[in-house]
Amino acid sequence: MSTVHDSRPTPSAARTRRGRGGLATIPLFAFIGFAFGLPLVAIGYAALQVKDPDTLATSFGIANLTASLxxxxxxxxxxxxxxxxxxxxxxxxxxxxxxxxxxxxxxxxxxxxxxxxxxxxxxxxxxxxxxxxxxxxxxxxxxxxxxxxxxxxxxxxxxxxxxxxxxxxxxxxxxxxxxxxxxxxxxxxxxxxxxxxxxxxxxxxxxxxxxxxxxxxxxxxxxxxxxxxxxxxxxxxxxxxxxxxxxxxxxxxxxxxxxxxxxxxxxxxxxxxxxxxxxxxxxxxxxxxxxxxxxxx
Incomplete structure (x- = not known):
């Protein structure tokens, strides 16, 4: 009699492959976060800083966003x-x-x-x-x-x-x-x-x-x-x-x-x-x- 072998991966092997695939995407997401995420955070932070023209003191608010529109x-x-x-x-x-x-x-x-x-x-x-x-x-x-x-x-x-x-x-x-x-x-x-x-x-x-x-x-x-x-x-x-x-x-x-x-x-x-x-x-x-x-x- 011939033996039929199941070539499908076991659940543990499938999870291992998904885990390795996730690790492989870490450099990509790290680059995206560094190239796009940090500038976006910096722009948002600066946009929310409002400077008093008299005292030159800074505070957080939406005055700049309002003025930009x-x-x-x-x-x-x-x-x-x-x-x-x-x-x-x-x-x-x-x-x-x-x-x-x-x-x-x-x-x-x-x-x-x-x-x-x-x-x-x-x-x-x-x-x-x-x-x-x-x-x-x-x-x-x-x-x-x-x-x-x-x-x-x-x-x-x-x-x-x-x-x-x-x-x-x-x-x-x-x-x-x-x-x-x-x-x-x-x-x-x-x-x-x-x-x-x-x-x-x-x-x-x-x-x-x-x-x-x-x-x-x-x-x-x-x-x-x-x-x-x-x-x-x-x-x-x-x-x-x-x-x-x-x-x-x-x-x-x-x-x-x-x-x-x-x-x-x-x-x-x-x-x-x-x-x-x-x-x-x-x-x-x-x-x-x-x-x-x-x-x-």
Whole structure:
């Protein structure tokens, strides 16, 4: 007679494996706590410290948090959210269309240069990006002078101009984010839909878009965060006459004391506001991502 051996692990062995798996995650959680937890605690602590302007004595309160949501600070926060949302939406739309055109072409000669350029341009920000736009479309820029855009009401140092500058790195970032998801769309799905009489629109509505939704949402959150936290590009353009209020510029001005003296703790409160906005966006994104990921199961 042959003996059948049960290859399933015993309960004690399973517990041992889970314990070892838990120990393996300790360095990861330690890094997360050091890199993200400590700065968050420090920002929250500084945001709750209120300094008396007369005695310079400090106490704990919510005066800084209240001030960060009023007047010009509130306007800057709203403007940053609006700018980031528009950049994220346009970046997702145009980046996805560009990525789909590259993937659908099936040409490696087109795919490789586009992905390489996207990887470079996605990290091309800050002062060099601002200088490029100022030299091209600023008040004395080459294109501005060539087509006399100033007389037609064009201004780079506006909400529209800043949106265009941010899209310069947002669209390439979306391209490299969504291409792997587009590669995952199986040709058999389209063939099956066509064999069952589905139109192209019906395929994308019921199959393509739901499958891509987790990647689209993730790309949108990534673009929102990149635009929301961007500082150097806007700061460089501000020096040339930009009047767009942004929360990052307000924080830099408060910390530097160049414009607003004694507002350092308000700057920490504004930083805490930014963290809360990003946390809220992630809280909305994660349930949608889990729901849409069922298509990939």
């Amino acid at each position: 009023q007047g010009p600070y509130r306007n800057a926060l709203q403007s940053s959210i609006e700018l980031s949302a528009i950049v994220a939406f346009l970046g997702v739309v145009f980046g996805t269309l560009l990525a789909y055109a590259v993937v659908a072409s099936g040409s490696r000669r087109l795919r490789e240069p586009v992905l390489t350029a996207s990887g470079v341009l996605a990290n091309f920000g800050g002062v060099p990006l601002a200088f490029t736009w100022v030299a091209t479309l600023g008040n004395a820029g080459m294109i501005t002078d060539l087509f006399n855009l100033t007389d037609h009401g064009w201004s780079l140092y506006s909400f529209t101009g800043l949106t265009m500058a941010y899209l310069y790195f947002a669209i390439p970032l979306m391209v490299i984010t969504i291409v792997p998801a587009l590669d995952g769309l199986r040709p058999q799905w389209r063939e099956a839909a066509q064999n069952n009489g589905a139109s192209t629109w019906q395929f994308w509505r019921h199959v393509g878009i739901p499958v891509l939704m987790p990647s689209l949402l993730g790309g949108g959150v990534l673009l929102f965060g990149a635009a929301f936290a961007a500082h150097a590009t806007a700061a460089a353009m501000l020096g040339t006459g930009s009047t767009v209020p942004l929360i990052t510029l307000k924080i830099a001005a408060a910390l530097g004391g160049d414009v607003m003296v004694g507002q350092e703790n308000v700057a920490f409160a504004m930083s805490l506001d930014m963290i809360l906005v990003v946390a809220l966006v992630m809280a909305i994104y994660l349930p949608l991502q889990r729901r849409s990921a069922r298509w990939l199961a």
